[in-house]
């Protein structure tokens with residue numbers, strides 16, 4: 001007999017103010033739920049370290065923004081907070097971490113349009129372990145290929161029904177892009193628009209860094225610049241990128257927001273894909289070409305990891 005997956009489920013339910021615990025090894029959704037039949041819903045993935053969810057407010061705010069984009073009415077933030085607290089506490093009791101280094105869990109929030117014919121969303125919190133692959137990629141870095149996303153960088157404004165910028169459950173395309181990369185021997189993907197702009201990864205935000213030495217007469221000083229693609233190109237606003245930018249600015253980094261082209265990635269001193277669970281994954285190669293120098297990439301990654309460690 002296989003041991004049950006270490007997953008805790010908590011449904012948001014008006015009859016249970018702290019959320020309703022459910023058995024993750026048993027079916028819990030109606031087969032007519034539009035999250036399942038149409039991918040019609042939204043989600044968030046957050047990291048909890050030592051029982052504390054990082055950037056919780058930013059994730060709840062983005063969940064609210066996604067809900068608004070989809071005209072989905074979801075429970076208030078206090079209800080989500082209560083269910084998250086129940087789920088994380090329950091997971092710590094049922095599946096305690098073996099060491100403080102492994103005291104991390106993924107907290108996923110899901111809201112679907114609910115069963116066909118009903119007019120109430122289905123909402124739940126899922127707490128599960130962090131996969132070993134993400135942890136390895138933080139250390140070892142990743143090889144990435146560039147793939148055409150199939151739309152131009154103006155489409156978000158022109159066609160709001162595409163729901164770009166919302167974190168919807170319709171991630172089949174993103175997962176297909178990752179499978180395509182794996183078949184090519186790569187780890188991940190950076191999407192390009194049809195007009196040649198750098199967009200994002202299927203589950204991450206693109207960051208690049210330049211380091212320059214400037215001498216304005218008062219002695220040489222090092223300028224560190226952190227750049228991410230423009231948000232109005234239909235990409236998801238990353239909570240990790242946002243938090244890291246705030247911390248980097250306070251530490252004296254200069255910040256920039258695209259537009260970026262593939263050559264900017266190849267010319268960078270370092271490139272990362274950043275997201276809430278995997279955190280900063282250094283990009284070693286793009287389409288087989290080495291990015292920056294390993295020594296500088298290592299140093300910048302350590303610096304940014306230290307800054308991000310201070311993010312709540």
Ligand code: PLP
Pocket residue numbers: 045200201202203204205236237238239240241274275276277
């Ligand atoms: N872009 C996409 C398409 C994503 O799916 C994600 C996260 O899953 C991100 C960016 C990064 O967002 P965050 O830093 O909030 O995890």
